[in-house]
Amino acid sequence: MIKFLKITIKNLVENPAEVVINEFVDENNIHYEVCLKPEDFGRVIGKHGQIIDSIRQILKVVGKKKKINYSVEVKQHLAKN
16 A cells, blocks of 8 residues: 555655655554655645545555555655754
8 A cells, every 4th residue: 555655645746756655554554654845735635635535535445345444644844954
């Protein structure tokens, strides 16, 4: 699923090289943390959260078949000083 997320999210943003996806596994739960540049944040979230909701829905359907709970959290990169 991480491959799906990388392909999908990197095609949505203007800075694909800056996308970082961390995966955390706990028994039947897999949590993905997607870190983006602030200017790409809205592109992944979408209007009223529609894009990220669609991505989560796809993960939910696949997870149901595999009996795995997937979750996705989108964060902005912290500014480096």
